[in-house]
Amino acid sequence: MASTSRITRTAAVVAVGALSAFGLAACSSDAGDAPTSGDPVTIEYMHRLPDGEGMTAVNDIVKRWNDENPNIQVKATKFDGNAPDMILKLETDVKAGNAPCLAQTGYAEVPQLFVKGLLEDVAGEAKKYEENYSAGAFSGMRVGDAVVGLPQDVGPLVYFYNETAFGELGLDAPATLADLTADSATAAAAGKYVTAFTPDEAHNWLAAQSAAAGDTWFGTEGDAWSVNAEGEGSERVAAFWQGLLDNKQTLSTERWGEGFTAALNNGSLIGHIGAAWEAGFLLDSLDGTPAEGQWRVAQLPDFGAGALSGPDGGSGVSVLKGCENPAEAMEFNNWFNTQIDDLASQGLVVAATGAVETPEKMARQFGGQDVMSELATATANMNPDFPYAPGFSTLSKMNETAAAATTGGAKVADIFTTAQNTAVSSLKDLGLPVAE
Template structure:
């Protein structure tokens, strides 16, 4: 369900990649035609029309500003750089396979949507360009929030520009909270006490999402101040099971043990979660920043008192903080003949804030203020949801890079998360599995890793 509005869960690549890892990445791509540019492009100054293709996964549904219409505005204003957009309707993982095949066959697009969590893996596979020179020449960094921008970098390598993000937040039904006499929790200790009051009335103010633990647990560990992967010289230091991460495990295990948290047997994307929202038994939960655009849709109403707030703080955290859960970049694909022009369009497109907000995105660009559509504002009790999410972006832990094998790690975590749902595993086992899988998969890729 992670396709950009619901963006494919693709996360922070803040921080650098170790020298050995970069050497591995470069070696893996060395059998493909080297088109990474050090300056402009073949068409620079030639007077020829540059043609750029862009593959995207934006929803493009009724009522949204269509991507083709936005691209048409660019084409009218830029006759020398003509862009054609193509929507990919399949799953995110399927899009990466299609990109890889297109690169091999020589008919790849110039630009494509790539989730943050897949950037290192896709670069490792040799499917992304390094456009650091064009990025620097264009002065694009100033147009984006620091956290999302860092997600597009691998040490000195830059693969594209950030489009959207997914800061973790806490959402709650203020009317239901008021009726119970509880306030939105600012710490997990407060949440636990409020959860007891809610349970006494047959309600829950938190949820366990076994199928989403990869990003929900890592994102909350980031909010607590953890850093799972740290490049040290030529080696990745892996610390998924740190004392900070264990705080997250302890909080959720206590809620599970005491029956204070809603546990849908079919996970986040099954029927039970939506049914609990609809019948009013689930009145609060941690959610990704891209969820407010649709999570209340099944209620069948146009107005509620639901609100979006910062995550409850973990022990030792004194300021509002969050971690990432989703988002993607517009990346330059291997073989792009006009990287400077491609990046120029990507920068312009990512700053079309009203259009992207209409698609449900939490934009990464900081060159304009996102405005919450009136219908959505009404649905969220009059709150300027997108304005709040833009502020939440500024509290995101920027020191939480993902390793090139991150997709395999999240898959392993989800398997254990399912066992936690069944009661056959503990929450702490998820973090242990992340540690183990990170080490084994990195080493299997020929990348040095240590604890």
């Protein structure tokens, strides 16, 4: 966990930045007054959960709450657009004074939303529920010593692999980067790949690998933000992928392009470093094929920092600025995010602790493995000291450099240089002090 002194310093930097950049004071802790009348409190909650076929619908979960809590009634609204569009809507609504009390927000979005004065600091309320969540997930809702809500789902990196294909090559699930490097050579000699280098995912994917290697990209020095995206962990990650690219021992393809799925289907791709949430759909194209049930999930190989993973995606439920009943909102927030089987049915890797039943589809696709138990271990192993900084979304420029690295136009290390330079520029553009 981050030290108390670091947390306090970061809070001060955020507050200074908010004042200087936006003319907004930092949000006060547990703002809002408790209702004084006997009328029920109404809490609005906006989300982007899929609510797909076979899932426990959000409205059905909320109805259970409403039936059991007549004094705190919740109205859930599904936003059907993408995440950036929802953020824009929330910003507009907060400024107009008609925002919902609760809304789903990605962890990487939280710091900038807080700096913009769009989120409440509900640290006092959040403390009541902190023990219900993994440390790494809970840290995603922190901005310095402020806490803006509660975590909902997480995306720790894990390793997916075709156990049958590995066995045919005499391989086991890799425990270390050295193992994965050796396995890559063995597989490539047989025309197969145990990893895919995916430039369109470089932003979050490689940042998460740096976290798994023990790095912390953002911190503070005095009253300024510090940025270190080129630490020892990043160097190990870069050297690993550069070696595979140079030796043509990794599949170089976009994660969300046709090439990835084609390689999965034809059996040439037999391993993949991916986010835990991919378990819900990664193997869909193999249903009904001989490869159905051959894949497994394992912990991420040791990137040099022990049993550690890094965060790739995930979101929490934040309390928005202007919420009149934050205590009641947080009471529901905690209840909702601890309905772990219901949320797992939505395809989420839940942030709350507790045993989660592996959905039937997932169990079938992974050969009966207790996938959710494996993902829970990865969640518990997430680096708890990898906070995001305001403007983190601009680091998507890493993807452009990663694409160049696949053709020899750049080195993998250059991707982390891009992250470093872009992060510093973005913080400055937001009017935040940066130590250099």
